Amino acid sequence: MHDTHHGGRPRRLGASCLACPLRLKSAFKDKTDDEIRFIQAMKIDHRILRAGADIIHPGEEEAELYTLFSGWAFRYKSLPDGRRQILNFLLPGDLVGLQASLLSAAEHGIEALTEVELCVFPRKRIWDLFVKMPTLAYELAWLGSREECLIDDNLTSVGQRSASERIAALIISLYRRADALGLVTSNSFAFPLTQQQLADALGLSLVHTSKTWSRLRKAGLFALSGGRLTLLNPRLTNRMAAIYDQEGARRPLI
Amino acid sequence: MHDTHHGGRPRRLGASCLACPLRLKSAFKDKTDDEIRFIQAMKIDHRILRAGADIIHPGEEEAELYTLFSGWAFRYKSLPDGRRQILNFLLPGDLVGLQASLLSAAEHGIEALTEVELCVFPRKRIWDLFVKMPTLAYELAWLGSREECLIDDNLTSVGQRSASERIAALIISLYRRADALGLVTSNSFAFPLTQQQLADALGLSLVHTSKTWSRLRKAGLFALSGGRLTLLNPRLTNRMAAIYDQEGARRPLI
DNA sequence: CGAACCATTGACCTCGTTCAATCACAGTGG
DNA sequence: CCACTGTGATTGAACGAGGTCAATGGTTCG
Incomplete structure (x- = not known):
C-alpha cells in the first residue's frame, strides 16, 4: 500500500516556515520574521494528496485555507448535467480556498492535478489574522485580487x-x-x-x-x-x- | 450646458453615511456607528458620471476605490484588435475598483452603463483601513471574493x-x-x-x-x-x- | 489477455459568425 | 415642417468554426 501521507520525502510540519524553500524564489516578496512566525503558528498541518483528489468539494461549508506548496491544482465549476468549466489553475505558492473560506460555502470545487503538498491553515483563524496582522490581511486580499485578474483573462x-x-x-x-x-x-x-x-x-x-x-x-x-x-x-x-x-x-x- | 456634477438632485457629499438610504435595503448587513463613521471620514467625494463615461480607464495606475451608489456599470477587458469582453456588471452597493486599487494597475476598464453616482474613497487610505478597522478590511476581502464568484459564474x-x-x-x-x-x-x-x-x-x-x-x-x-x-x-x-x-x-x- | 484511460482522426452536421440590407427613432439644423 | 445623420434593433442568406458520433491505437495495470 502506498501511503500518500508519508511519501518519499519527509513531512514538513515541523520544518520552519522561516526556512521555506518556496520563499527563496524570486517570485515572492520578502517578509519580516514576525510575519513568518505568525504564518507558522497558524499552520496546523502539511498535507499530501494524490493527483485527482478533491482539495475542496463543491458546496463544502467548512473548507480550510491552504497554500499550495508543491504540485498543480485547478478550480472548477460543474453544471447539473455534467458539463464542467475549469476556472483557473493553481501553481506552487498560490492560495487555495480563499473564496470558499470567506464566503463560507464553496461555489466551486478544487482538485489536485498532480500530487500536491498543502500547508493547511484553519479558516477560523483568518479573522485573527485580520486583527493582528494587517500586513498579511492586506496580502491575502491582494492575492484574492490577483486570482480574479487571472480569471478575467480566462473569461x-x-x-x-x-x-x-x-x-x-x-x-x-x-x-x-x-x-x-x-x-x-x-x-x-x-x-x-x-x-x-x-x-x-x-x-x-x-x-x-x-x-x-x-x-x-x-x-x-x-x-x-x-x-x-x-x-x-x-x-x-x-x-x-x-x-x-x-x-x-x-x-x-x- | 448640462453640468453632470450638479444634476437635478442635490449632492450628497455633506449628507451622512449614517443616513445612507442604500444601507436600509435588506440586502446589506448592519454596521456599527463606529464603522459607518470611519467610512464617512474616508469618503472624499460623491461623483456623478453620465452613461458611457469611464470610471476606471484600462491600464490606469492611480485608480481610486468607489462604491456604486446608484446606477449600473460594468467591468470589461479589450484585446488589441478591438474585441471586448464584459466581465461582470456592477449594481448599487457594489465596490468599484478594488482589484485596480490593490494591484495598482487596472488590467481592465470600468464603464458607467447608466448615469451613476459614486462614493469616492482614496486608495491610499485602504491601508489605513486594514490597520484601524479589521472588520471593514475583512468585508472588503469578502466583497472581492463575492465578485470573483460572479465572474466564476460568467466564465x-x-x-x-x-x-x-x-x-x-x-x-x-x-x-x-x-x-x-x-x-x-x-x-x-x-x-x-x-x-x-x-x-x-x-x-x-x-x-x-x-x-x-x-x-x-x-x-x-x-x-x-x-x-x-x-x-x-x-x-x-x-x-x-x-x-x-x-x-x-x-x-x-x- | 482484457480493462481502462487517453490521444488521434475521419465524416457529418449545426450553432454561431459574417456580410448586408432594412427599419425605427431620436436629434438637429435648414 | 422636413431632410439629414447617427445609433440601435432586426432579419435574411451564405459560410465556417467548432460540436457530435464513431472508430482506431497506444499505454498502463491487474
Whole structure:
C-alpha cells in the first residue's frame, strides 16, 4: 500500500516556515520574521494528496485555507448535467480556498492535478489574522485580487478568442507563471494536463481541442514529450494570443 | 450646458453615511456607528458620471476605490484588435475598483452603463483601513471574493452554455441581484443594456445575440418595454440556465 | 489477455459568425 | 415642417468554426 501521507520525502510540519524553500524564489516578496512566525503558528498541518483528489468539494461549508506548496491544482465549476468549466489553475505558492473560506460555502470545487503538498491553515483563524496582522490581511486580499485578474483573462479568452488563440493564451500564461517560479528550463516546463482538462479549461470540446492542439504542435509552436512542454516560438505564441509582455513584480507568499 | 456634477438632485457629499438610504435595503448587513463613521471620514467625494463615461480607464495606475451608489456599470477587458469582453456588471452597493486599487494597475476598464453616482474613497487610505478597522478590511476581502464568484459564474456560462442558456443565466442573475436591492416590481426591473453590450457579456456576436434574444422573447420567457424587463416565466428561465435557487444572505456595504 | 484511460482522426452536421440590407427613432439644423 | 445623420434593433442568406458520433491505437495495470 502506498501511503500518500508519508511519501518519499519527509513531512514538513515541523520544518520552519522561516526556512521555506518556496520563499527563496524570486517570485515572492520578502517578509519580516514576525510575519513568518505568525504564518507558522497558524499552520496546523502539511498535507499530501494524490493527483485527482478533491482539495475542496463543491458546496463544502467548512473548507480550510491552504497554500499550495508543491504540485498543480485547478478550480472548477460543474453544471447539473455534467458539463464542467475549469476556472483557473493553481501553481506552487498560490492560495487555495480563499473564496470558499470567506464566503463560507464553496461555489466551486478544487482538485489536485498532480500530487500536491498543502500547508493547511484553519479558516477560523483568518479573522485573527485580520486583527493582528494587517500586513498579511492586506496580502491575502491582494492575492484574492490577483486570482480574479487571472480569471478575467480566462473569461476574455473563452469569450473572445478562437480555439488556437485560446490554446496559445493558456500556454503562454502557464509558461510565465512557471517561469516566475523557476520551473522553466531551456523553454520547457512540466505540463501535466490531459486533453479533457485542457478542453474544460478552454470551453471547447475534447475532439476539437485535440485537433487544434496537434495542428499548433505540427505548425512548430511547441512540442510535448515526457510530460514536458517546450515553447519553440514564444514570440509567435505571444502574438497569437494577442498578449503584450507583462511585468514580473513580486507577490506575497502566505 | 448640462453640468453632470450638479444634476437635478442635490449632492450628497455633506449628507451622512449614517443616513445612507442604500444601507436600509435588506440586502446589506448592519454596521456599527463606529464603522459607518470611519467610512464617512474616508469618503472624499460623491461623483456623478453620465452613461458611457469611464470610471476606471484600462491600464490606469492611480485608480481610486468607489462604491456604486446608484446606477449600473460594468467591468470589461479589450484585446488589441478591438474585441471586448464584459466581465461582470456592477449594481448599487457594489465596490468599484478594488482589484485596480490593490494591484495598482487596472488590467481592465470600468464603464458607467447608466448615469451613476459614486462614493469616492482614496486608495491610499485602504491601508489605513486594514490597520484601524479589521472588520471593514475583512468585508472588503469578502466583497472581492463575492465578485470573483460572479465572474466564476460568467466564465462557466460562456465556456459551457449554449446561446439561449447564456441569456437565461444572465437575466436570472441580474434579476436576482436587482431583486435583492428592492429594484424589482411585479417581476420587472430596469434593464439598460444594449444588444452590443449583451453580446460582449455573453461572448456571442451581435447578430446571433439579437436573434436568440428575440426568439426567447417570442417564446414567452420575458418581455422588454420602456427599458424594463419583465420575467414571464422565472421557473423556466431558472431551469434553462440550469441554476438552483440560492441563498439571500446579507452582504456588507462599504 | 482484457480493462481502462487517453490521444488521434475521419465524416457529418449545426450553432454561431459574417456580410448586408432594412427599419425605427431620436436629434438637429435648414 | 422636413431632410439629414447617427445609433440601435432586426432579419435574411451564405459560410465556417467548432460540436457530435464513431472508430482506431497506444499505454498502463491487474
